Amino acid sequence: MPSSPARQPFKSPFNVAREAALRPVERFEVGERVTHDRHGLGRVTACDGEAAVYVDFGHGVRRVTLPTSKLHRL
Structure with a gap:
C-alpha cells in the first residue's frame, strides 16, 4: 500500500517554503x-x-537574487 506524504501542522516552518513558491515573482524596472x-x-x-x-x-x-523578501519597491 503506497504511503501518502506526511501532512504538516498549520504553523510548520515547512509551509513557508510552499507559500513562497506560490507568490508571484516581483519584477523591478531599471531606475526604480x-x-x-x-x-x-x-x-x-x-x-x-x-x-x-x-x-x-x-x-x-550589489547583485540581489530573486525572489527575496528583503528587497522592497519604494
Whole structure:
C-alpha cells in the first residue's frame, strides 16, 4: 500500500517554503528606487531576467537574487 506524504501542522516552518513558491515573482524596472533590509536605499541599475537585479546602494553595486523578501519597491 503506497504511503501518502506526511501532512504538516498549520504553523510548520515547512509551509513557508510552499507559500513562497506560490507568490508571484516581483519584477523591478531599471531606475526604480528600492530599499533593502540590510543595505538600505538604492536604485536598480540592471535586471537579469527573473533571476536577479543589480542595485546601486551608494557604497557599491550589489547583485540581489530573486525572489527575496528583503528587497522592497519604494
